[in-house]
Amino acid sequence: MKKILLVAFGILSLCALTVMGFLQFGAIDMAADKPHSPAVHRLIEWAREQSIARRAVGIVPPANLSDTERIRRGAGNYDAMCVNCHLSPSIENSEIRKGLYPTPPNLSKSTTYADAERMDARRFWIVKHGIKASGMPAWSKGGMGDEAIWDLIAFIKIMPSLSVEKYRQQVEASDGHSHSSLEEHKAETKDGSSTTHSHDTKPYSHKQGAHRHD
Numbered sequence: 001m002k003k004i005l006l007v008a009f010g011i012l013s014l015c016a017l018t019v020m021g022f023l024q025f026g027a028i029d030m031a032a033d034k035p036h037s038p039a040v041h042r043l044i045e046w047a048r049e050q051s052i053a054r055r056a057v058g059i060v061p062p063a064n065l066s067d068t069e070r071i072r073r074g075a076g077n078y079d080a081m082c083v084n085c086h087l088s089p090s091i092e093n094s095e096i097r098k099g100l101y102p103t104p105p106n107l108s109k110s111t112t113y114a115d116a117e118r119m120d121a122r123r124f125w126i127v128k129h130g131i132k133a134s135g136m137p138a139w140s141k142g143g144m145g146d147e148a149i150w151d152l153i154a155f156i157k158i159m160p161s162l163s164v165e166k167y168r169q170q171v172e173a174s175d176g177h178s179h180s181s182l183e184e185h186k187a188e189t190k191d192g193s194s195t196t197h198s199h200d201t202k203p204y205s206h207k208q209g210a211h212r213h214d
Contacts, residue, residue, distance in 0.1 A: 032101040041102075048131065052122055055129075059121035065154045074155030075167075076174030077148065082107070085135070090164040100135045108167075110160040123153050148179035 022028070036044065064070060084094050086107040097104055105111070113119040127149050130138030139149065155170070162170065 032099060035101060052125055052131075053118075056118070056121040056125040059124055061117055061120040061124070061153070062150055065120065065150065065157060067154065070151045070154035071158060072170065072174050073148070073178075074151035074153070074174075075170040076176040077144075077152050077179055078155050078159070079171045079174075080177035081139070082152070088159070089162050089167045102134060104135065107156050108159055108162075120153055120157070123156060124149055127152060144179050151179075 035041065079088070083091060084096050085100065085104040087094065087097070088108050091108075111119075124146075126136060127144075128138065128140045128146070130136045130141075140146075144152075159167070
């Protein structure tokens with residue numbers, strides 16, 4: 001038995017050294033324009049979804065996600081913070097999205113999910129905490145509070161039903177990129193007092209016009 005264990009340990013050690021050598025010589029192509037093999041992609045996707053599902057279990061969406069005020073506030077933040085990667089009814093693709101891997105989901109299109117409440121909780125967790133090595137930031141680290149994140153989720157829920165014109169109207173009616181009133185972030189000034197930092201810009205439009213690189 002001891003001999004068998006030693007042989008097994010030797011095989012595992014050899015495998016570990018082989019993998020380390022493989023990595024040491026840069027054999028894995030980390031380029032964003034070189035996709036994983038289908039098997040590796042499915043494995044990573046499965047691991048990601050298992051991780052999110054486990055951590056989103058205790059998240060309970062607020063009962064008023066259909067509230068028009070929530071949706072109005074969420075529209076401006078979506079247009080300022082999310083549209084370049086996750087698109088809108090007026091934008092079919094973007095320069096940055098084309099270069100990201102994995103490709104961010106198009107949130108302007110309807111998605112099928114058996115449990116709507118779990119989908120809301122899943123989206124909340126992703127927006128708040130981000131996803132490693134995907135380009136999806138943890139917006140809470142940038143100063144976005146939970147209530148503002150739920151506003152964003154409220155808007156994302158209804159966005160697939162919006163026309164281009166309705167989307168524009170929602171954004172123009174919003175406060176733009178503004179979530180500081182929901183979570184204030186204080187910065188120390190030279191005299192020791194504090195001042196709140198906020199994003200208070202008005203909505204802006206994203207146009208798919210000519211784009212030049214000089």
